[in-house]
Amino acid sequence: MKGLIVAAGQGTRLREKGALKPLIPIRGVPLIERVIANGKEAGIDEFLVVTGYRAEELQERLRDFSRRSGIHVTSIHNRAWDRANGVSVLTAKQFLDEPFLLTMCDHLVDPDILRRLIQARQEPGTVTLGVDFNIDDPLNDPEDVTRVKCEGERLRHIGKVIKDFNCFDTGVFRCTPVMFDALEASQARGDDSISGAMNVLAEWNKARVFDIGDRLWVDVDDPIAFGKAEALLDEGRL
Structure with a gap:
């Protein structure tokens, strides 16, 4: 199975780290190497990474990583990287005509x-979206x-900001190409996000969830989350 990783944004909330x-x-x-390594361990055999902000620098590092690791990594440049994350996913449409796993470059899972x-x-x-039902002590x-x-x-x-909810989005999706149809439909409504596409899929009765149980994941998007991820890595739990 192929894996698509969104890595196009600036990540301003982690700027103090790099x-x-x-x-x-x-x-x-x-971070990106950890995400790829986790995907490889899970059974993904080829990766596509959508770049945007400072794309040339990231692409060069990915080429070096691919040479060192022997893992096949293809970079796809999103020129509209400052828009919502669904635009990055749609950039990969021409490369994916089969089921694939979608995740984010800052989610350690x-x-x-x-x-x-x-x-x-x-x-x-x-x-299918991986969801976390632990909403009481997340x-x-x-x-x-x-x-x-x-x-x-x-x-x-x-x-x-929805008020009626019973789980959290882990940022990991098992997709079929219908995801691209939903992204285009959502963007036509003015919503460029992956969540917008999932709401379209929900309307089409094509959106599913998968309970991750007690497994751990961290969205490493600010210094506090970064510290949590370090602690979990130190404990061998992530």
């Missing part, structure tokens, strides 16, 4: 989450995560 977010080292290993999502049954023409900032309302395996609504 100038280019995907290359910020965490316990000596750049237990490889078992990825492995189980890859192995899970998926209905044709749907997109590891990630509850004011910053994206909220999800689901009923059984069906995703009904997703957004940062």
Whole structure:
């Protein structure tokens, strides 16, 4: 299976840790390399990385990583990197005509989450989002995560500020090419985000959720989350 990683934004909230977010080292290993390594461990055999901000620098580092590791990495440049993350995903449309795993360059995820999502049954023409039902004592900032309302395996609504929710978006999706149709439909409405596409898929009854159980994930987008990720790495839990 191929893996698509969004790595186009500036990452301004982590600027104190480094100038280019995907290359910020965490316990000596750049974030993007940890994300790729986790995906490789889970069974992804080829990666596509959408670059944007300071693309040439990131692309050169990815070429070097690919040579060192032997992992196939293709860079795709999103010239409109300052728009929402769905634009980055849509940039990869011409490269993906099969099921693929989608994740973010700053989400450190237990490889078992990825492995189980890859192995899970998926209905044709749907997109499945990994969700975390631990909303009472979450590891990630509850004011910053994206909220999800689901009923059984069906995703009904997703957004940062929705009030009726029962789980959190982990930023890991098992996609089919219908994701690109939904992104285009969402953008036609003026919403460039991945969440916007998932809401379109929910309307089409093509959005599903997958419970990650007690597995851990961290959205490393600010210094506090960075510290949590370091601690979990030190403990061997991530």
